[in-house]
Amino acid sequence: MQNPHTINADLHCHSTVSDGMLAPRDVAARAHAGGVAFWALTDHDEVGGQREARDAAEALGMRYVPGVEISVTWAGQTVHIVGLQIDPFHPGLIDGLARTRDGRARRAQDIGEALAKVGIQDAYAGALRYVGNPDLISRTHFARWLVDEGYCATISDVFSEYLSDGRPGFVPHRWSRLAEAIGWIRDAGGIAVMAHPGRYNYTATQHDALFDEFTQLGGRAVEVVTGSHTPDQFRRYADVARHYGLMASRGSDFHGPGEGRVDIGTLPPLPSDVTPVWHDW
Ligand code: AMP
Ligand code: MN
Ligand code: MN
Ligand code: MN
Secondary structure: OOOHHHOOEEOOEOOOOOOOOOOHHHHHHHHHHOOOOEEOOOOEOOOOOHHHHHHHHHHOOOEEOOEEEEEEEEOOEEEEEEEEOOOOOOHHHHHHHHHHHOOHHHHHHHHHHHHHHOOOOOHHHHHHOOOOOOOOOOHHHHHHHHHHOOOOOOHHHHHHHHHOOOOOOOOOOOOEOHHHHHHHHHHOOOEEEEOOHHHOOOOHHHHHHHHHHHHHOOOOEEEEEEOOOOHHHHHHHHHHHHHHOOEEEEEOOEOEOOEOOOOOOOOOOOOOOOOEOOOOO
8 A cells, every 4th residue: 555645635725616716627627737646625614516526536536535624713713624524415514514604795795894994995896706606705705806906916915904803804703613613524424624723823722722622522633734834834733733643634725826825736745753634545
C-alpha cells in the first residue's frame, strides 16, 4: 500500500454552490490538473454540489470524498468545522445545514445597510450579482463586488477594512453550535475536522477549551496543512494534533483562480509525525 503521506489529498475547496468562483465540475477539473488523488468539495453550509462533484471526480479517476464546511459560533467567534466522508443525503445533516443557512439573506441586507452608513451605496444589490446560490450569500460576494467597484485593491483588504469583526460592515451573526455541527456530521457517518485553527483569535485558554470540547464531542481531526496556515503553523498544529490524539487533514481552501494564497493540490505534504485523516481510506 502507498504511504498515505505521499498521496496528494486536497480536502477543502469551494464552488459556486457557496462562495467559490467555479462550478463543482470545474473545481474537480482543476484539482485533477493539480495532481490531486483524493479530493473533497466542502462548500459552506451546503451539500447541493456533492453529486456533481462526485460524478466529475470519478470521471477523472480521482477518489471523491463527500464534504461540507459548517459555520459555528463558539465563544462569540465564528469557527468552521469541516465534515468529511459524510452521507450528503442524510436528512438530519440536510436539515441542520438549512437551519445554519437561514438568516444569511437578512444578514446580507444588514451588511448592505451598514456599508451604506460609511458611504458605500447599493452593496447588497451588488453582492447579489456575484451569488451562485441564492441561499448562500456570503461576505466573500460583498468582497468581490467591493474590489471590482474599486473600493479596495484586494479581497483581503476588504476584510480588514470593512468586513471583519469590529469593522464598519461587520454584522454579528449566530451560526450553529459546535455540538450541533459535530452531531450532524457524525450522524451522517462523517468525520468532523477542525478547519484552519490558526485563523481564530482566541486566547490560549480558549484555544485549549475549544480543542477539549471538540475532542469530547467526537471531533476526530484538525487541518494542519491548509492555505490559511504559515509553515510555522503547520508545525504548531501538527503538535496540537498529536497532543489531542487527532488525525491531520490537508486542504487548500481554494475559492477561485488567483484568489487566496494557494491553488488546489499545491500545498506541502503533512508532517511525518501525524496520522493523515485519509490513512485508512
Ligand atoms: P461568511 O460565511 O459569509 O461570514 O463568509 C466567510 C468567508 O469569507 C470565508 O469562508 C472566507 O472565504 C472569506 N474570508 C473571511 N475572512 C477573510 C479574509 N481575511 N480574507 C479573505 N477572505 C476571507
Ligand atoms: Mn469561504
Ligand atoms: Mn473556513
Ligand atoms: Mn473554506
